Amino acid sequence: MSTERQMVLDTAERIFAGGATPETMWQQVIEAGLPALLLPEADGGFGGDWGDAFSLIRLAGYHAVGLPLGEAIIGVALFGSEAISAFDSRVVFAESASGTLDGGNFTGILHGVASGRTARLVLASIAGQTVGLDISGAIVTPGETLAGDPCDSLEFRAAPASLCPVPTSLFALGALPRIAQIAGAMDGALALAIGHANERQQFGKPIGKLQAVQQNLAVMAEAAAAVNCAGQAAFQAAGQALVSTGGAVKFDPEFEIAAAKLRANIAVDAGTAIAHQVHGGIGFTQDYALHRFTRRLYVWRAEFGNERFWAERLGVLTAVQGGDKLWAYLTARSDLVAMGAA
Amino acid sequence: MHMTVQTFSVETLTPPPDATALRNQVRAFITANIKRDDPRRLVNSWAVPDHDFTRALGEAGYIGMVLPTEYGGGGRSQTERYVVLEELLAAGAPVGLHWIADRQTGPLLLKYGTETQRKRYLPGIVQGKIFACIGLSEPGAGSDLSAVRMRADKVPGGWRLNGQKLWTTNAHHAHLMLALVRSERGSERHAGLSQYLIELATPGITIRPIIDLAGGHDFNEVFFEDVFVDEDALVGTEGQGWAQATAELTLERAGPERYISSLGVLLEFIRMAGPAPDAATASVIGKLTAELWTLRQMSMSVLAKLASGEDPALEATIVKDLGNLYEQEVVRAIQAATPSGFDLMGDSACAKMLSLLVQVAPSFSLRGGTREILRGIVAKGLGLR
Ligand SMILES: Cc1cc2nc3c(=O)[nH]c(=O)nc-3n(C[C@H](O)[C@H](O)[C@H](O)COP(=O)(O)OP(=O)(O)OC[C@H]3O[C@@H](n4cnc5c(N)ncnc54)[C@H](O)[C@@H]3O)c2cc1C
Numbered sequence: 001m002s003t004e005r006q007m008v009l010d011t012a013e014r015i016f017a018g019g020a021t022p023e024t025m026w027q028q029v030i031e032a033g034l035p036a037l038l039l040p041e042a043d044g045g046f047g048g049d050w051g052d053a054f055s056l057i058r059l060a061g062y063h064a065v066g067l068p069l070g071e072a073i074i075g076v077a078l079f080g081s082e083a084i085s086a087f088d089s090r091v092v093f094a095e096s097a098s099g100t101l102d103g104g105n106f107t108g109i110l111h112g113v114a115s116g117r118t119a120r121l122v123l124a125s126i127a128g129q130t131v132g133l134d135i136s137g138a139i140v141t142p143g144e145t146l147a148g149d150p151c152d153s154l155e156f157r158a159a160p161a162s163l164c165p166v167p168t169s170l171f172a173l174g175a176l177p178r179i180a181q182i183a184g185a186m187d188g189a190l191a192l193a194i195g196h197a198n199e200r201q202q203f204g205k206p207i208g209k210l211q212a213v214q215q216n217l218a219v220m221a222e223a224a225a226a227v228n229c230a231g232q233a234a235f236q237a238a239g240q241a242l243v244s245t246g247g248a249v250k251f252d253p254e255f256e257i258a259a260a261k262l263r264a265n266i267a268v269d270a271g272t273a274i275a276h277q278v279h280g281g282i283g284f285t286q287d288y289a290l291h292r293f294t295r296r297l298y299v300w301r302a303e304f305g306n307e308r309f310w311a312e313r314l315g316v317l318t319a320v321q322g323g324d325k326l327w328a329y330l331t332a333r334s335d336l337v338a339m340g341a342a
Numbered sequence: 343m344h345m346t347v348q349t350f351s352v353e354t355l356t357p358p359p360d361a362t363a364l365r366n367q368v369r370a371f372i373t374a375n376i377k378r379d380d381p382r383r384l385v386n387s388w389a390v391p392d393h394d395f396t397r398a399l400g401e402a403g404y405i406g407m408v409l410p411t412e413y414g415g416g417g418r419s420q421t422e423r424y425v426v427l428e429e430l431l432a433a434g435a436p437v438g439l440h441w442i443a444d445r446q447t448g449p450l451l452l453k454y455g456t457e458t459q460r461k462r463y464l465p466g467i468v469q470g471k472i473f474a475c476i477g478l479s480e481p482g483a484g485s486d487l488s489a490v491r492m493r494a495d496k497v498p499g500g501w502r503l504n505g506q507k508l509w510t511t512n513a514h515h516a517h518l519m520l521a522l523v524r525s526e527r528g529s530e531r532h533a534g535l536s537q538y539l540i541e542l543a544t545p546g547i548t549i550r551p552i553i554d555l556a557g558g559h560d561f562n563e564v565f566f567e568d569v570f571v572d573e574d575a576l577v578g579t580e581g582q583g584w585a586q587a588t589a590e591l592t593l594e595r596a597g598p599e600r601y602i603s604s605l606g607v608l609l610e611f612i613r614m615a616g617p618a619p620d621a622a623t624a625s626v627i628g629k630l631t632a633e634l635w636t637l638r639q640m641s642m643s644v645l646a647k648l649a650s651g652e653d654p655a656l657e658a659t660i661v662k663d664l665g666n667l668y669e670q671e672v673v674r675a676i677q678a679a680t681p682s683g684f685d686l687m688g689d690s691a692c693a694k695m696l697s698l699l700v701q702v703a704p705s706f707s708l709r710g711g712t713r714e715i716l717r718g719i720v721a722k723g724l725g726l727r
Contacts, residue, residue: 051354190349194724214721215714221724222660225350226636232352233639255635262632308625310632315624318631323613327432327605328365330635334642335361338354 008037008046012056016063022150026067026118035072035089036081043081050239054180054232061184064292066149066299068092068114070177075123077242078166079132087120093174094124094154095304101126106133106161109153112303116152117142125170131161147295167241168254175261175304176238179231182264182300186224189275189293193217196279213278220274223267227260234260237333240340255317255333262310265301272297349723350657353650355642358422368429371402376435381691382698384434385606388599389560391515392436399437400470404430405444409452414465420649424598424642431602438560439515443467446593447474447520451539454578454586459539463518476594477507477521477540477564478587485715487522488532488584492566494525500572501525501538503546506565511709513549513562516542522587525580535583538575545569556701594710596644596658601637601665603706604672607695608634611676614692626679633668637661656723663716666707673699 015028029035037053039045048056057070075091076083083091092113099108110116110124110133117140122133138154145151166173197208197217207213237256272294276283283290301307321329358364375398377383383390399405407423409415430437448467451459466472483489492505507513507521519540526534542549546569551559578586608630615623640661647654677686677696686697707713 187349190724194726197726208726211718214726215717217724217726218663218717218720221349221720222664225657225660226640226664228350229352229640229643230632230636232354233635236354258628259632259635262628263636266629266632307629311625311628312621313628314631315619315626315628318627319612319615319617319619319624322617323609323611326609326612326631330638331365331428332362334638335357335365338357339361 004041005046005048005052008034008048008052009055009059012059013063016060016065022067022115023118025065026115029067029069030072030089033089034069035076035091036084037073038077039081044084045076045081050235051232053239054183054235057177057180058184058187058228058231061181061186061296062188064185064188064289064296066114066145066147066181066296068119068177070180071114071123071174074173074176075121078164083121090118090120092116092119092122093170094122095171095174097124097126099126099156101129101131101161102158104161105158106131106156107158109155110138111153113152113154115150116140116154117150122154123164123166123170126161130164130166130170132164133159133161145296145299147292147299149296149299167238168252168257171304172254172257173238175257175310176234178300178304179227179234179257179260179264182268182297183224183227183231185293185297185300186220186227186267186271189271189290189297190217190220190224192290192293193220193275193278196282200280207278216274217278219270223270227264227267230260230263233334233337236340237337240337251336255314256337258305258310258314258317261305262307262314265305265307265310268297268301349720350640350643350660351647353643353646355421355424355646355649358419358425361425364422364425365429368404368426369433371399371404372430372433372435375399376433381606381610381694383436384691385695385699386603386702387434387436387438387606388431388441388603389438389511390436391438391512393439395436396439396470396473398470399430399435400440400468405440405470406448406464406468409448409464409468413452413460414468415448416468420645424645428598428602428638428641431599432605434606438512439473440467440470441599442476442512442516443472443474443518445597446476446590447518447539449593450520450537450586450590451577453589454537455539456574458574459577463539466517472518473512473516474518474520475510475512475516475542477510477519477523479509480506481508485712487587488535490522490524490535492521492523493527494523494536494538495527496525497570500570501575503538503540503566503569503571506563508563509552509561510549510564511561513542513564514551514559518542519564520577520590522583525583532584534581535587536580537577537583537586538571539577540569540571540575544571554702554705556698558702591711592653592655592658595662595716596648596654598638598641600662600710601634601641601668604669604699604703605634607676607692607699608672610690610692610695611679614690623679626675630672630675633671637665637668640664656720659711659716659719659723662710663707663713663720666713669706670703673703 036045037048041047094110095112141153234256237253241253407416407418411417494501525536548565
């Protein structure tokens, strides 16, 4: 990573650790230009790659930050500097939509829009098409996730919807940031658990010296390791998709995103259960920071595809290849992605 | 700033420039040389011996690929070797005979061996004619390897060996054993251990089979009674056996064989399910595929670290533990998901593979270091003790 990009991470770290309210922090993130991570420097971005995008979004998760940074980064990557000038980089995704598209106009409600109230452009999948809607014409019903992060509904009446070609389903693109957020939050919770295990004394020694505790934390660390690795690879596949599109879709990263989101969802089990178990009573309090991670992990593992959704979807994608071709399929795809990244 | 907690530093493997061509060559080789008469030989295939296959593989240049050409090696890159290994394992190729020599004995000789040892053994290893086994475990030394008691006493011109090794996979086929032996009288724990490369045809060595619970003969017990070996049998530095064996263990744990052992039955299950499985079956396939894909990424990341000269001991340990869990989970999940009426004793390829795997899967998290020992290493890496 270039020093320029390392500086982006340092800036981000300061903002995420700063503890501002969600709205203020979102403002800071945008002023720092973080959503433009993937844009070339000539276009006002940082020239980052998709591995950097993973690192940056993971870092937000590591600090239990629930802002839609990933959606904004992907949105700006898709729309270029126009997303910055016209929409202040405030691009978000709707998890689901109900309503109709009539002559290019949308009437209906978008659900599950993270920070919809402060966003400017929302992408939604309506009748099998991905469209963009200017939020200024929407009626916002504010809501929040169980972790307390803003997650709103947006109602539109005959609002002009512009078609947005994306290299995979919008739902899969929406799952992508969640993988990185889960990876970060798993490591954040792990850091707390390790710190606690080394400090908390029982039976005359730190509980981290007890083998049962050690073995559990190893299991958690391995789950976190798996998500981090899967997440990196899924982001690289998504990058390959955007590189190879150039208008026409050639590489759909749904397979990699499906596998990584599913792996992440599953990892949350071990991650949250062990983190809480190791902490004992203190981890169950509002004052202690652990719930900032674990409650977000419970949310993120369900958003943009829970275990059932991605297991069935990936099962179908795999069965279509069949037992004879699966291995060749896996290797051809990873070789292509790695060559693209090299 | 605590960006530090990330147990697994992810590194992207850059495949060799001719990866596609190389894969196609290996696939063609496998198609031409593999026997498909018994589906059971296509799973856990790095425990399956096949003299014809190994000889042909050596002739084709797929053994000792990264060893220098001056010892007959291929002089190829780590990534090329990785591509070949994963192709062999994914196809269920019978690579048991030469696996240990290729994976650890050869590289260890290159690193610690004398010129004489390298010249004497490496060319044969590369040709698929010299096989090796691992002499670590003993009756009193399992997880606690430092309890090794087999002894080497210095005598004129060499060493005299006495003791016993246990669970020695491949000893009945192998020409060589790389053994961890106590070379200093009265020494304890990690001190006073040395590694010896022992020709198994030497007088005084007795190899007795141990039949496993499925009726297979893979491992053995090996007895040493006043076995004389010359000075050349010592590998590396006298007394440094522990450090050398630890380096060997990274090689032993780092490879793709630690997650691929059950792949054959997953592929067979997917074939059986057809292109449009019901939701429950799709879900099982999806979960097993997600983990397969993830482990492959992790395994490639370990290799990328190895290839760039770093020591991925911790990452390799993590991948082995997750990989062994996965190899076992594949078996459990598929047996649980087979349709009613599925006969485990039936003739289908899936049944044949499954009936073997359900029996041998418990060994996956024992061989090469138990689950508990691996997790202890990970915990240490986390800074807990
Ligand atoms: C199929 C197979 C092939 C093998 N091939 C070889 C070979 O080629 N060469 C070779 O040298 N060895 C070989 N082994 C031996 C293998 O390395 C040992 O079985 C393994 O290291 C465990 O040792 P053990 O069997 O003595 O069990 P033990 O060490 O007695 O362990 C029994 C149980 O106690 C647990 N335990 C032990 N110590 C601890 C601890 N400190 N903390 C927590 N739990 C602990 C273990 O995890 C395990 O669950 C093979 C084993 C198998 C099953």
